[in-house]
Amino acid sequence: MKRSLVAGSGSVPDKRPPLDALSASGSPAEAGSAFGGVDEAVWIEVIHKMDEVYNDLLQYEVVLEEKNAALEDSQQFIESVLASMSDILIVCNRHGAIDEVNDSLRRFIGQDEGELRGRPVCELFADEASRQRARDFFSAARPATVQDCELRIMGRDGSPLPVSLNCTPRLSGTGKLVGMVLTGRPVGELRRAYHALRQAHEDLKRTQQQLLQAEKMASLGRLVAGVAHELNNPISFVLGNVLAIRRYTARLQTYLEAVHDEPGQRAPELEALRQELRIDRIMQDLNPLLDGMTEGAERTRDIVDGLKRFSAIDRSADQVFNLAAVVGRAVRWVARSGLRDFAVKADLPSELPVIGSSGQMQQVLMNIVQNACDATAGCEAPSLEISAEQHDGMIVLYFADNGSGITEANLARLFDPFFTTKPVGQGTGLGLSISYGIVERHGGRLEAANRPQGGALFSLSLPLAPS
Structure with a gap:
């Protein structure tokens, strides 16, 4: 409905003297006497003229x-823009009293507009430092613009909440200061967003390092396979x-025994040469030396064989192998690579036949022993106990260490890909x-x-091979 500034019925009243007034007075002489x-x-x-004024008034209306x-x-x-603003x-006015607020501030502090209007704006803040800073906004005759000033506003639950405020002078049409406009955004949201972004960046960096480490290990595996294959031939020669x-x-x-059969018949020259060259000592040392060389070569052959099995792709993954021997080999490798005294006690049967890939x-x-x-690492006497149980056609290996154990938060994520508690570059996760x-593919757990x-306890269950 249209509104009019003219009082009354909403339209300009017609106050012109009617033409009948002139005719009712009779002759012009009578009219002239009536109107002076x-x-x-x-x-x-x-x-x-009155018609013109009336028309102009209608147009103005x-x-x-x-x-x-x-x-x-x-x-x-x-009003719709202010209601949809997420910022407060x-x-x-120029004295710091609140004239208007938006819905975001009312929701933020839990107060109605009627309660806020006319109150000093400094009363909204939680601590004296924030209130004094708010008073400084209105202290000068012509305050300057303030950008990103972090103050604490009292939230609806009474807790102080950090807010990043911007303060801008509000001027009249003639340039006179009539008040200030404060806008702000809760810093908690920004900090949470920044923390999430930073966490995602750190996760991405860690994942990249883990992928690089995994690729390095894959390349190392191929190199080890080639080296093991090349070492196999010279070891066979030895x-x-x-x-x-x-x-x-x-x-x-x-x-020699035939030449020096009877001591009385030995030539003096040969006997002296035999004593000088220590032939008897050499003959006594030959067998122990050969035994040591044989043992070293066989141990090297076993290591090379283990390297080939570990690094090469298994073409026959359904063969019967002795799990106890694999445990012993894994313990020896980890124990030799360690830089400290790591004691491993294994109480296992001599034969644990299982089917799969050794x-x-x-x-x-x-991996279990290395973990x-x-x-x-921080224990005075680091140790690992390995035991076994057999029941219902299954073999269960227990690996119990004396470390600090696993936290409940990490226990649920322990087998997730790329999850590691080690520093970047020391663990791929x-x-x-x-x-x-691998254990699941072998039918175990x-x-x-x-x-x-x-300490931590790992349990490895695998089905035994049928006898």
Whole structure:
């Protein structure tokens, strides 16, 4: 409905003297006497002027109604914008009293607009330092613009909440200061967003390092496989030559005994040469030396064989192997690579036949033993106890260390890919995840828990091979 600034019924009343008034008075002489001798032409001119004024007034009223409608639309637009703002807004007069606030501030502090209007804006803040800083906004005759000033506002639950405020002077049409406008955003949201962004960045960096480490380990595995293959031939040569020397030693011993059969018949020159060259000592040392060379070559052959099994791709993953021997090999490798005294006590049967890939299972066992070695790094006497149980066609291996154990938060994520508690560059977070998948493919189960007396307990269950 259109509004009019003219009082009454909403339209301009017609106050022109009716033309009948002139005719009712009779003759012009009578009319002139009635209106003080005014000529009729003058009255007609007055009436025309009144019509013009009336038309102008109607046009002014139409324009005014259009401006009122535009003003109402602008007011509704501004109110909708203020209501949809997520940032808080406070409009104050020049003395710091609140004139207007938006819905965001009312929700933030839990107070209605009626309670806030007319109150000093400094009363909204939680501590004296924030209140004094707010007073400084209005202290100067012409305050300057303030950007990103962090103050604490009292929240709806009474707790102080940090808010980043911007303060801008509000001027009249003539440039006179009439108040201040404060806008702000809760810093908690910004800090949470920044923390989430930083955490995502750190996770991305850690994942990148883990992928690089995994690729490095894959390249190292291929290198080890090639080196193990190349070492196999010279080790075979050494073993073959040692066996040949052993046979030659027996023949030489037989020949020397034949030459020096009877001590009384030995030539003095040969006897002296025999004593000078210490032939008897050499013959006594040959067998122990050959035994040591044979043992070293066989141990090197076993290491090379283990490297080949560990690094090469298993083409036959369904073979029967002795799990106890794989455990012993994994313990030896980890214990030798350690830089400290890490005691491992294994109480296992001599034969634990299972079906699967011995190389993959060695990878699992080495990972478990290595984790136990790392977990007990701060102990005075680091140790790991390995035991076994057999029941219902299953073999269960228990790995119990004396470390600090696993926290409940990490226990639920222990087998997740790329999860690690080690520093960046020291752990890929893939060892236990890959081990879990290998054990599942072998029809078993890998679990982790904490021991009542302290330390971690890993249990590895695998089906026994049918007898």
